[in-house]
Amino acid sequence: MTVGHVLWPDQLDADELARLRPGLPADLDREPDVLVVGGGIIGCATAAACIQARLGSVVLVERDVLGAGASGGAAGLLVPESHLGVDPPEFVAAMRRGLDAWRAMESTWAGGVGLLPYDWQGQPQARVNPLRAIVRLASGVPCVATGVNVSGMTCTAGQVATVSTSAGEFRPRQVVFATGLPPGLAGLDLNLPASxxxxxxxxxxxxxxxxxxxxxxxxxxxxxxxxxxxxxxxxxxxxxxxxxxxxxxxxxxxxxxxxxxxxxxxxxxxxxxxxRPAHPDHLPVIDRLPGLSNAWLSTGQYKTGILMAVETGQALAEWLQTGTAPPEVKPFALSRDTLRG
Ligand SMILES: Cc1cc2nc3c(=O)[nH]c(=O)nc-3n(C[C@H](O)[C@H](O)[C@H](O)COP(=O)(O)OP(=O)(O)OC[C@H]3O[C@@H](n4cnc5c(N)ncnc54)[C@H](O)[C@@H]3O)c2cc1C
Structure with missing residues (x-):
């Protein structure tokens, strides 16, 4: 949750503000090919990437309004170069890919994503109003519901079968949890340290x-x-x-x-x-949920979730499509040694 007087909504027009809170669509698809839980930048970018990858019907649900979490209050800087010498080299390489992914999205997503040029110490980097980026990404997702809290799930034969929410039950073919912090759901035994x-x-x-x-x-x-x-x-x-x-x-x-x-x-x-949602080693988790073939998680994006959103969404979409983890997400596995601090 973001608190206080935030600049970003004041830069949006009335239509953009309304798109942050669409409410419950009348034609809510209860059996989508992909259900994305969480309407922050990671959830919106993941839903957009699934659409670009033609994964079928995509539904995005958010318990509050879009951008209500960390995303809506972030500085919106997409500056991998400022992390050089600060973060591990392979993470900086991922951030550079993250900026490239934003640039490609700006030209391939209808209406663009609101990417702005930003000169960081003489180097061409970028930034966004994170709420405008969320609006632009979500505008291309046909089914977005806000005010929908996801509270539990049931599993059958190693698959998520149903997802229960304050707006009733869903039976998605695949589901991605992009909830900032790990989701606390009835039926999900996930002991993942985060703060x-x-x-x-x-x-x-x-x-x-x-x-x-x-x-x-x-x-x-x-x-x-x-x-x-x-x-x-x-x-x-x-x-x-x-x-x-x-x-x-x-x-x-x-x-x-x-x-x-x-x-x-x-x-x-x-x-x-x-x-900022964070795991003890300050790296995100981007992984399939243990023991479940059709459920994924992206949490703990800490200081760079805006920068990494498009790259993360595209990696997840590829994984959903092919069933194989793309090599770039391997450092962010649930099984890594550093995760538990
Ligand atoms: C002061 C500050 C400045 C920052 N500046 C930058 C920056 O310049 N660049 C950068 O890259 N990063 C920045 N960050 C980090 C960035 O904000 C986060 O990494 C990023 O926003 C995380 O995005 P997210 O989508 O994972 O999480 P969130 O934005 O928190 O989104 C998760 C969403 O899931 C929803 N949700 C959770 N549980 C449920 C449920 N059960 N049912 C339905 N919905 C649910 C939440 O309501 C929330 O809207 C900054 C952070 C802070 C605090």
């Missing part, structure tokens, strides 16, 4: 200021649409409360002003906090 890492964000009023070299090099803030200055997110480990803490946003602002004094006269218009 959330809170992050605060702030954004100023429009300015005409240019980013000073010191701020750019320290990578503590960026200038986005209308010259607004976007800062964050923080890593507020141990703070699970669904509140924006004024002392944290004040500390962020003071840090920024001390590096960029011209900002002192500018007002901060947006302050919000959201919660």
């Amino acid at each position: 959330e890492v809170k992050g605060h964000m702030l954004c100023t009023a429009p300015t005409r200021l240019r980013l000073p070299a010191a701020v750019r090099e320290a990578d503590i803030a960026r200038v986005i649409d209308d010259g607004r200055v976007l800062m964050g997110g923080t890593l507020d480990v141990g703070d699970a409360q669904r509140v924006v803490r004024p002392e944290v946003t004040e500390r962020m602002w003071r840090e920024l002003i001390s590096a960029w004094s011209a900002l002192e006269s500018v007002s901060v218009e947006y302050r919000w906090a959201c919660f």
Whole structure:
């Protein structure tokens, strides 16, 4: 859940805002070829990839509104180069593929995905308004339902047979759980360690200021649409409360002003906090559910779920189609040694 006053919805028009909350369609397909659970960026990108891979009918269900989780509050940066020397080289390679996948999606998905150019320290990277990207992806999915909580499932002969929800039962041929954190479902015995890492964000009023070299090099803030200055997110480990803490946003602002004094006269218009889903080793899980041939999971995308969404969705769609795990998801298996910390 994202809390506080978030910039991204204010950049959407009325039609885009309505598409975040379609409610329950009258012609809800109860027996889709693919049921995707979770309307964050990973669920929306997975549903889109399944459609592009022609996997048949695709239904996307979300318990709240689309983008209600971490995705709707993220900074929306698609900057693999900022992870060089920070994250494992093979993960940085995956992030680079992730950016390439966004670029390809921008040109192959009807209406595009809202990709914006972003210069990161002289390197051409990209960014999105994550809610607009969600709207664009979901707009090409024929059946999207919000306000539908998935609560359980039954299995027969190594397959998910039924999925129970607040809107009744589904009998999908295949199902993907893209629930941010691992889903807690009746009938699913999944002992997967995960937690959330809170992050605060702030954004100023429009300015005409240019980013000073010191701020750019320290990578503590960026200038986005209308010259607004976007800062964050923080890593507020141990703070699970669904509140924006004024002392944290004040500390962020003071840090920024001390590096960029011209900002002192500018007002901060947006302050919000959201919660990164994470596994102990800070790598995502992208895998088939143990013992089930028709159910998959993508959770714990931590700091890079927006960047990795299109690549993840396409890898899952390929796996659903071929029955074989694509090599790029192997580092994100449930069986890896580091997963349990
Ligand atoms: C401050 C901050 C800044 C960030 N900036 C960036 C960035 O610049 N770039 C980047 O790549 N990443 C960034 N991230 C990380 C990114 O936000 C996450 O990795 C990503 O949003 C995770 O997406 P998701 O779809 O897996 O999860 P979520 O967005 O949480 O979506 C999961 C959805 O599943 C739904 N759901 C859960 N359980 C059920 C159920 N039982 N039934 C139905 N629906 C269910 C939830 O309601 C939710 O909408 C940032 C995160 C934070 C906190």
